[in-house]
Amino acid sequence: MGNNDNKNQEDGKVRLNKFISHNSRFSRREADELIKAGKVSIDGKVIGDLSTKVGYKTVVKVNGRTVKVDHTRASTVIVYNKQKGEIVSKNDPQGRKIIYDTIGKKFSHFIPIGRLDFASEGLLLLTDDPKIATAIMQSDLERVYKLKIEGEVTKAMINAMDNGITLDDASAGAWDTSKTINMEFKPFLGYQIQTSTPKYSKLKVAISEGKNRELRRFFAHFGSKVVDLKRVSFGGINLNNLPSGKVRYLEREEYENLRTFMREQNKVNRKRNKEELHTDEY
Secondary structure, three states, X not given: OOOOOOOOXXXXXXXXXXXXXXXXXOOHHXXXXXXXXXXXXXXXXXXXXXXXXXXXXXXXEEOOEEOOOOHHHOOOEEEEEEOOOOEOOOOXXXXXXXXXXXXXXXXXXXXXXXXXXXXXXXXEEEEOOHHHHHHHHOOOOOEEEEXXXXXXXXXXXHXXXXXXXXXXXXXXXXXXXXXXXXXXXXXXXXXXXXXXXOOEXXXXXXXXXXXXOHHHHHHHHXXXXXXXXXXXXXXXEEOOXXXXXXXXXXXXXXXXXXXXHHHHHHHHHHHXXXXXXXXXXX
């Protein structure tokens, strides 16, 4: 993950259990148990208060061993199960409910990684690190959605999901104010047709892009309106059983996967920069 000096965090500090879990093999729950057991010290003093906060320059020891700060894990990513009828924005001129009304001031400085529109729900990632937000938004990481559409799934839809399609006019399904008219849809990474009837159909689809109202535009081209849209996974991070309107932090394994992804992105960026440097004409 990208570096973050936590200036945006309250008092520039984080909870002790978070500090330990971010920089060791222990989970937050395990860190709490270690603190309760008197096995955690700060600057040589044993700490038993679970609400203790520390900075990333604090010397923290667990079982007598110094916890080495991994600055690549100093950033935070959360999963929010967005509700229908919420705007993914800091404010809304129309006075509609925004996601920050639900997740609270604690996360007011977090950046949404991508968007889900007003009528959509499900997994939304947010982070306090702009580098992470940019890298994930610009990636081709898998996005998985559950859809309910009007009408049955046609052969034309299946062919387009298998092979992709380019539309000179993809305005159907878009907002009236959208300036994007033509759009290219890559082949879906996968799809499962769960039900298909003349009235409604249900699908689970996986795509690698996050274009503006992409799925709504795709099915609108075939005369089918998306009635329900819920994102259930993004880049291997799953919604699982997180209740609607609730937030959770990434699990340790999810952080590890994200850190690996960021390292690979950094390698790609460095290689690209070198190539651009060598091809510059003077």
